[in-house]
Amino acid sequence: MKEIRIGLIGFGTVGKGLAQALFSQRERLIQRSGIAFTLTTVVDIAVDSLPDEFSNVTLTRDAKDIFNDPSIDIVVELIGGMEPAKSFLLEAINKGKHVVTANKALLSVHGREIFTAAALNNVEVGFEASVGGGIPVIKALKEGLVANKINYIKGIMNGTANYILTKMTDDGMAFNEVLKEAQELGFAEADPTYDVEGIDTAHKLAILMTIAFGLHVHLDDIHVEGISEIEPTDIEFAGTLGHRIKLLAISRNHGKHVEARVHPTMVPETHMLSTISGAFNAIQFNGDTVGDVLLYGQGAGMMPTGSAVAADVVDIGRNILQNSVNRVPALSYLPNNMAEPIITPMDELVCPYYFRVTALDKPGVLARITSIFGDHGISIKSMVQQEHDANEPVYIVFMTHSATEGNVKRAIREIDELDVCTSPTVKIRLLISE
Known part of the structure; x- marks a missing residue:
C-alpha cells in the first residue's frame, strides 16, 4: 500500500480540522484510494504540543524541517496572509513538493506566480478550501463544468456578511449592533474589515473568474463595496418591494469583456440566493450546456474547511499513485491558453x-x-x-x-x-x- 506523507504549516482552526479529518477518516481514505495518508510534521510557532492522537507527529517551529525532508510528498500551508505563506509555498514547490493551501488572499494577488512555479516544477497546487469552505466549488468548476462556457457567476461567499444582513433583515437590528453580536458569537473577527467591506468575497471571486474564464484575474480587477453603510430603512424598503439585500459577488461573461464586482445587491424574494440565510454560502454558475447550478453549504469552520483541504490532499495522492500528476490543469485551462482579462468598466x-x-x-x-x-x-x-x-x-x-x-x-x-x-x-x- 502506498503511503503519502504530509507536512502541515499552521495548526490553527483549519489545520486542526485537516489533522482530525486525516486521523478520523484514515481507514475510509485507504478504502477509497489505496493510500495511507500520514501527517508526519507540523510547523507552528505558537503551539507547544499536539493532541494525544497525534503523538507520532513531529512538532517544530522551523518550516525548513518540512522542505528539507525528502520523504514528505505534500506541503499544506494554512497560516494565511501574504508572507511568509508565499515564500513557504514557493520553497516547497521549488523542492519538488506538491502544495495545498486555503489562502484565498494570497492566490488572488500572487496566484499567477505560484501556479507558474508549480507548472515549471511539475507539481500540483490544491486550493479547494480557498473558496466556499466545505463546498466543493473549485472541483465542480474545474471538472464538473469543464464542457461549458460559463456565462455568469453569482454568489454569497462570505458567511459573516450574510449572517449580519440576515439578522438585520429578520430582527430589524442596526449594522453595528449585529456586528457586535456576531463578534461575541465568533462569526466575525475582532477586525471584520475583510468580511464586511467585501474584500474577502473579492478574493474568492478573483479565483473563480480565473478558473471559469481562463483569465489571470487579480484582486485589483474587482470592484468592491461592503455592507457597513446598509441601513435598516433600506432593508425594510427592500422587503416592502419584494427583495432582500445580500452581499453578492457577480461576474457576467460578455465575451470580449467580463464584469467583476462585489457589492450589496437587492435580490428578488423569488430568487434562490435570497433564501440563503445565516453564515451559509451559496454560489451559482450558469453554463451554456448545463444551465444553472447552485452549490450551497458551510463556507467556513474547522471541519468543513478541513474537509476541503483533505479532498485536495487525496486528489494529489491519487495522481501520484497513478503517475498522473497535473492530469487536470490547476486552473482548468492549460497554462499556455490563459489570457489577460478585459474588465467591464x-x-x-x-x-x-x-x-x-x-x-x-x-x-x-x-x-x-x-x-x-x-x-x-x-x-x-x-x-x-x-x-x-x-x-x-x-x-x-x-x-x-x-x-x-x-x-x-x-x-x-x-x-x-x-x-x-x-x-x-x-x-x-x-x-x-x-
Missing part, C-alpha cells in the same frame, strides 16, 4: 437600480427629481413615498428599469445638489434577471 455596467432620495415635501420636488432621471435616460419602474410628519424630510424610493452606471452616478450627483434634498441619495443595484 463600472460606468458601463447596465442593471436596474434602487434609489432612496431624502427630500423636503414641497410642491414640484418630485417633478424635479424625475426630470433629472429622465435627462440621464433612467426609466422609473415604480415609486414609494414614505408617510411622514409635516415639515419633515421624506424618503422617496424609486425602482428603475436597467440603466447605465455612469448615467446613474451623474443623475445622483445632480439630485444631491438640489436645495430640497437633505441627505445623500442611497443607491443599491438590483440583481439582473437572466
